[in-house]
Amino acid sequence: MNVINEVRVGLATLAALRSKMPHAILEERWQTDAQVTVTVKLDALPEAVRILYFEHDGWLSTMVGNDERSLNGHYALYYVLSMEGAEKCHIVIHALVPADSLEFPSVTPKIPAAVWYEREVRDMFGLHPVGLPDERRLVLPDDWPDGLYPLRKDSMDYRFRPEPTTDTETYQFVNDSKVETTVVPLGPLHVTSDEPGHFRLFVDGEDIIDADYRMFYVHRGMEKLAETRMGYNEVTFLADRVCGICGYAHSVAYASSIENALGIVVPERGQAIRAILLEIERLHSHLLNLGLVCHFSGFDSGFMQFFRVREKAMTLAETLTGARKTYGLNLIGGVRRDILAEQKGATVKLVRELRADTERLVDMLVSTANFPGRVTGVGRLDPAIARAHSPVGPTVRGSGHARDTRADHAFSGYKLLSTPVHAETGCDILSRTLVRIAEIYDSVDIIEKLLDVAPPGPIITEDFAYRPHRFALGFTEAPRGEDMHWSMTGDNQKLYRWRCRASTYNNWPVLRHMLRGNTVSDAPLIVGSIDPCYSCTDRVTLVDVRKERSVTVPYKEIERYGRERTHSPLK
């Protein structure tokens, strides 16, 4: 049984939705006190999402496609809205898509934030969003055979990868500039790059007119893997490995999605430990980004200093988890390692040192003469564009929207305290950096506070049984923003569906708007300011819209130009 003893949050919003669309709502199912799935008629889907999004301060957190033909004969779509108005809760708009027509009305024309999700569900399930303005592939490679949809239950063995159907790249990069341009197709994979991704900057002289990018060259098929061959507990370790930096956030999000689905109550101490480890992860991630900001603005000594201090966060992780990364600590129901008195003492000592060190370095960074000039007003993310695209984390907080999952939908140990939210209104790289700096100090405070208030007691519960076809959301605020997981249990001790959405997924679509109007030498800094896994942007094609020519510049060269700002690669 799900524990529903408190007052449900979201009733007024739902009542408002019902009064607007009295005949569209078919069913409502509550997963937790603040999480409800509302089934609507397929035709009403875009309007229902729009009402929640624009009239009730909803933000699109994720969209889940699911092949439920074996359960009810249909495909299902779940649009997850994070309601951040008067009633802070999650409302999931759910609609069934007929398995014969495979069509559903696209939400993207009303809410631009849905574009990547609908492109992905088109790739993965073969569902057709009618009215979707951008019908290019998103996740599947361009040489993937038509009509093979990996996440359909009957489509393929997870070990099987079909032969490429073509040797040529067929992806069309979008350029909104008015002048005709030449586009040079370029193989996206390169032996020397860590993670492939392809950027095209459309430039006029030094100015970026537009930008487009192609990602997912290294899609790892984790969702399919989890659904086909891993048990519930094993997936927590797979979730760790979604990201090399903020993996623990994914692990917690996944574990809590199952816990929410089955109504498992994690002991408070276990929840506090999860929050402490999440904050340690944030410390090391934010310090890494501050180091990179130094590096991209040509201040390498600062980069070294930040990385030296970051080492303290790694030591913290090693002390508390037994590994330099906060990996492998979660199971469904709690955590695997307690924090002992001796470790608590060491942790408090280390975070205090770390705070003092960071204060000195930040002081040094902002008083470095050319730093503020280099980042102020650069990479502007307009608040209205942010509102339309639902970005997350410091990226959205730097544009004046104070949204933070830790405060809006307190989970794990964050229920034991109130988390401050920092937002800056500069909308530029400086603002995003200042948000991160403020959050480092917050993390230190949160760790100290949680070590104090964490009640004694068990850290894990095993008092539950898995039941089939239960589903719920799990979420965390990772260093880069909200991570959103949606899980449905299966009837064979495996997940029926696991949908994992990393924070940067929501931040990529706005990057295009941040790049426009800046110069080529700002590009690395701007990309760095959303703090993606940086090697994703291994090379850049520059297309000069006036001279109608394009140059491909190795990523290192663009980076060098951003730092030194001499010898333009365009000349």
Next chain:
Amino acid sequence: MLKLLKEIFRTGEATHKYPFAPIEVAKDFRGKPEHDAAQCIACAACAIACPANAITIETDLAAGTRTWEIMFGRCIFCGRCEEVCPTAAIKLSPDFELAVGRKEDLIQSAVFDLAECPSCRRYFAPAKEVAYATEILAEAVSSPEIRADIRRHVATCPECKRKADVEQLVRAGLGRNVEVQR
């Protein structure tokens, strides 16, 4: 600039001499799993729990052996094997220097004998696991006859056990009663 210089002088040397001098790891560090074959009963609990499939079990019914194997190249050092092991046969050590020149050197394995079922003479489970289960169950009772019963029972393969059960049911005439009630 001055602040940076001050910070640099304040820090002094930030690097370690590693690998020319050993480096210390935290207490309870999760490093290379050490397997104690003498303690292991080849029950395969670790192979089931291992999220990365680093530990695998291969049972050869013809040869009467079960091979336990760990591939350190796949290991993610989570320590689930240590957690689920009933006999404490695998423990994570602080050793993190695992680089080898040849890939095969990353594999460690142990071979265990299977027990033979006394009635059908076929291999069915690791001998050590059968002995382990027998000891636990036999310890729980005091009567020597029941103990002998348990020993015989545990040593028998599941298939023969099922057959014996059915035969016993037939002998007791339960089959007829079931039919009558239906």
